[in-house]
Each structure stands twice: as C-alpha cells, then as structure tokens.
Amino acid sequence: MNIAIIGAGVAGLTCATEFVARGAKVTIYEKGPSIGEQACSWWAGGMLAPWCEGETAESSVVKLGQHAKSWWKTHTAQVQENGTLVFALDRDLSELRTFAKRTTDYQSVGAQEIAQLEPDLGERFSQGLFFPEEAHIDPRKSILSLFDQLVSAGVIFKFNCEVEPGTLSGFECVVDCTGLAAQDAIPELRGVKGEMLLLRSRDVTLQRSIRLLHPRIPLYVVPRGNGLFMVGATMIENTERTRVSARSVFEMLGSAFALHPAFSEAEIVEIGVDARPAYLNNLPKVNWRGKVLTVNGMYRHGFLLAPVMARVAANAIFEGYQIPELMDEYCY
C-alpha cells in the first residue's frame, strides 16, 4: 500500500513506523526544512507517566498510556526506566495528598527512601510519591532515531513541502498528522501554549522525572543526562507558538530553585515555546475526514499516546477496522 503522511512530528513518525512495519510504502511531507522544532513534540518533556497524568486526565489516558514504554523500548534505545518522584513543598502538602487520592500505582516514600532514590533531594524532602513503573525518554533523540530508521526503511521525506491533504494524488491513503496547523480545517481543535527551559547544572544529579506540585505553578524536571535538565511546562489557553513571557520563565525558574537551590547557578541553555494541539476534551482522536485519516489532538500526551494512536490508524487503514467513537474503546 502506498501511503502519504503529512507532518513529521511525533504523530507522523510513529504512524510511519507502524505503517512500514505492515509493509506499506510511505512518503512524508513536512513543511519545515528538517526534523525538528517546527513540531511541538520537539519541545516535549518526554515523560512516559500515565499514572501521574491520571491526576487530571481521563482513565483512558492512564490505560492506553501504559503501552508507550514498551513501544518506545522497541523503537529507540533511549528509554530511562527509573520511575517518577512527586513532591510538594511543606506548605503545599495538601497538593500531595490530593495527587495521591487521584492516582494509583505509587508508593509513599519517606526521607530515607528519597535519599536512596535521589541523593540530591534526600535532605530537601521528607515525603513524596514514587511511581516505579513510569519512564522517560529524550524526545529529540527519539524522534531523530525514528527518522533514521524510517530513512533506512526506504521512507521518502519531502521537506519544505506544505501540502493540503485533499490535493495529494497517487496514494491509496493520506494521513493528516499536522497538529495545530490543521486548525482551520478542524474548528474544534485549539492550541494550548507551553513554555519550557533547558538548564545545565553540574551541581544536581537526577535519575528520574521529578514533579513539584504547587497550587499555581506545578513544575516538572526531566534529566536529559550530561547535566542537562528539561524544565516545564506552562499550560496557557492560547495559540501563540513563538512568544515566551517573562512571567512564565520567572515562575519556572522560581519553582526549579524551590526544588533545588543549586539550579540558581544553572546555565539557561534554551527557552522554548510552542502550542499543543488539543480537542475540547483534551483527548486525541483518530478519525476519517472524507478520504483523509486524521491523527490529532495529542495535547500534552504526544509521546505517551502517539504509539496507540499510530496503531489505531494502522488498524483502520490495513484491517479496515471501524474506529470507535470513544478513545476509551481504542485498542493497542
């Protein structure tokens, strides 16, 4: 089967990987000049943390997100399986209690266990939640590694190519993975702006994603190795993709400092921003829009849910499966 995919973000590349595995010939059209920052997945945290997401996300995210770890392990060598630690500062401990009430599959840990898991945080926190089954990946390395594998598998990439899904001919199927760029065609799609920082510190060492709960400014820090830390991320209801506000940076740095004061001497390596594509229920969707299959609305769950969405898309195309109305009924 001859398939065109539009968009080379995490949605497009995971779909291509699934399609190639089923013997398809795939061409990917990407409006940007290369794999990279034109896709909002470039700025992602890369947390494979379905249980933590259960704090606010629907149960289908928790359930289907659990497949992400094994998918990424099969397709990249980058998966860090060290779990997630969740903390709150002393005066916000009610946030930790609420988080515990809304999530599952964690262990409550005290000072000693925290010191064993993350020696640098042992003196700073005396209680927390440990989600041992969670993992994280480096989104950029993972995306580039998918790209390399796809090129080796004969997938054709056409960069600097902005195409309308309806106008492509010569393909048996066209898959639209353009994220927020599809907003004009899909009115219910909206952008949720996120800002992130990349810090470098030689004074802090972390093995796993850390979440610091706060009533106003929740934060996560994901270690990237070599002293690099991804710090994120804001959630603002607008579609701006390029403008970072002083308040956001100020708040993220303040929270990072509260997590560990050594971050005050960290180097700011990068300040990033983009808007996540989301539907009104903040759940992703695979659906036919005429002859075009649309895979969109990953919201803040790109790396967590793209593998499932790609498999649902593949089943629809190759097996003719009916796509369920509710994401809860999607099968991996």
Next chain:
Amino acid sequence: MLNMYGTALQSRLMLGTSQYPSPASLAESVKTSNTQIVTVSLRRESGDSLAGQHFWQMIQSLNVHVLPNTAGCHTVKEAVTTAHMAREVFKTDWIKLEVIGEQDTLQPDVYALVDAARLLVQDGFKVFPYCTEDLSVAGKLLDVGCEVLMPWGAPIGSGRGLNNPYGLRTLRAHFPDVPLVIDAGIGLPSHAAQAMELGYDMILLNTAVAKAGDPAKMAGAFAQAIEAGRSAYEAGPIEKRDMAEPSTPVLGKAYLV
C-alpha cells in the same frame, strides 16, 4: 429575583472558567451548575495578539453572561488596560475588577482597587470589585459607583470557607440593598450554603469545582447547596438558644422532676 446592573438572574451561582481538566469538562460543569454567569481571565491568555481567541469563543458559545476579570493585574494601569481589552473582546461593559496587592494571599490592593474602580465607572464600565469584608473599603467602592460588591470568604483557591463570618455578617447588615457576592475561598457546598444563609446574594466558584475529582458533579452539588442556603435565608432561620425546647408537648410528663 436577583438583579445586578439591570440584569435579572435566577441562578445565584457564578462559575470561573480556569483550571478544569478540559474545556469539555468546563462546559459540562456550566450545565450542571445551572449558572448564568461565567468569569474569564484575559491577562495571561491574550498573549501578544489576542491569541486566546479560540478559548474565548468557546466560552461565548456556552450561552451564558460573560464576566471578564482582571486576574493577574497588580496595578491600576494594568487593570484598566485589561478591562478595556475585555470590553472589546467580549462586547460587554461588565468587568470583575481584581487588583492583587499581596503575592502570597492574593488579597486585593484596596487603594488601587478603589482608584481603578473610579476610573472604570467613569469610563462606562459596570464594575464588580473583588474586595475584602472591610466596611470602609466597601463604602468607598460604592461611593465611586460600584453597584455590586464581591468580598472574599478566604484567599483565592484556599478552600477554607468563610474565614470571618462575623465580618461578613456585618457587611451584609451595613449594605442591605447592595448585591453581595462571595468571591473567593469557598471549598465545600456547606461553605456556600453558610454564606447564603447569612443573606449573601450569590457565590462565585472556581477552584472548588474545577479541581474536584468530578467537576460537573461538584458543580451540581454546589447548585443545590446554594439553593438550599438561599431558601433557608428567605424562610427565616431560628435564633440559637441556650435552653432546650422540646418540639413535642411536655404537658402531663414529669418534666419538673
């Protein structure tokens, strides 16, 4: 029926629109709460070029009155600018005026609040000021032309309920004819019911609903509590007594033994 700035209202619940798990969950909560007014913030969402349009259109499609707010503003100038932008975006002269004075408790800067209220009223706005239960500040806000007051129950998002029932009772007694809305700090339906029993006209909720495990269900619970509290106020509650008074006759029983 409750009347605020010439708008008659049946529902005595106002709902804030931030922090929900999703816009769909917000829409559902608006339904179950039966609210007729939602508040919405602009300061942070507007970005450089009103980039929040999409979210605001979604709010407008809920078919309820929109009360834009100046949340996140710390000065008179910021608040006034945001109010003007809100008037343009939502085509309404209503503005919920917040001027934050203290970063930790988010309590209002009452001096800046009165100044900003004066400027906005002169400019034709119908101002809903977020204030405390302080009587003199309330009086000044009315002097400059506010016709509604929105005192806090407790700090924003704290869920502590009515921190100062005495002060709130006094405020109600001093301004019997001014619509009074409890703006912040409500955590439980029982808090809302208590405020309504004191004779408050309306309750504004956001965090208590948005951050609940099931926002839509909690919105419904608040709607019932607010209705119950209002009915209780109208029905005329009894006063507390020190002596027990049996509600069944005691005649013929050995009650003097």
